[in-house]
Amino acid sequence: MIVFTVLILCVIPATRYYQIDQPLMRWLRGPNRVDPAELHLSGEFVENNLGTEIDPDGSVTVRMIAQQYLFVPHCVLVPAGVPVHLRITSADAAHTFALIGTHYAVKALPGTITEAQLQFANPGEYTAACAEFCGAGHFEMRSELKVVPREQFQALDSVKRGGCVAR
Template sequence: MSVEGAHSNGSASAEVAARVERRWATIAVIIVVMMALLAAFAGIHRATMPQPRVETTDPSRLHLSGEFVESNLGSVLETNGNVTVRAIGQQYSFTPACIVVPVDTPITLRATSADVVHGILIQGTNVNTMLVPGYISEQLMRFTKSGDYLMPCQEFCSFGHEGMWGKVKVIDKADFANRAKGGGRLSCVGQ
């Protein structure tokens, strides 16, 4: 560093100080670059990343037509064996309030909000996404253990926020397939 003026007597110690400092700065830069590379590697190699695509929807027409009409909400077994879950959040509940899905199955959760900003978080997992009105959130998930999971709204959505808790029921694969036979959209209702 070229800031010191007294080159005559202080220059040797300044030299040492600058060298030590440069070493530390190099280490710090390496740490930072490593972190970014690690994230890039995990993102590309394992395809773990936050929601990549932007999809929009008109919240004032959600209930009238399209993907999020009431009769289309819930879980559906696709022909390839995967499951798609469609849900909406509104002040202050989720529809369906209790989602039913099979264990050990790739699941796509597609959800949006009918009014204000909400969030979906499934406790004990890293399923966690915002529901922003006007936009569709998509999360890929897979449960390795059957059982009941709590699914609170994780974003302030006005005065009833503390009461907005949903549930996820993860059941046996065969059970689910059996219930899906009749077609339609599944939720915990009727179980």
């Protein structure tokens, strides 16, 4: 009887490990899982961690949240000729971050982080549109991505963290 009880106690977490919200279980599930309702409380998608970040190897990481009906940050600044690691997640429904005029379209799904590596050879301005019908405001869900020369980007980044929202 005792053996049976203990066995059951072991089997429950072993089969439901994905429902246990503990750091060890998060590590076992893999790194790319987030709670869409709690993005703003902790983790890498908190407010002051969004936008562009320069990595030690010279490439940049862009973190974005797609939500009904906005991409946050609304305007992103990245350097030209450098790998851009995009990390995007959704706070509610399924969205797609599609850069018009390029072949880049990255899905943003609630509960998971989508990673993509982009690279822009030349400076320019792109419009990103949502390419996944997400609700009543889907057709107005757009944001900007500005590619600037590398030297200019580093100069700008000391002032503002790669953001270019008019504020």
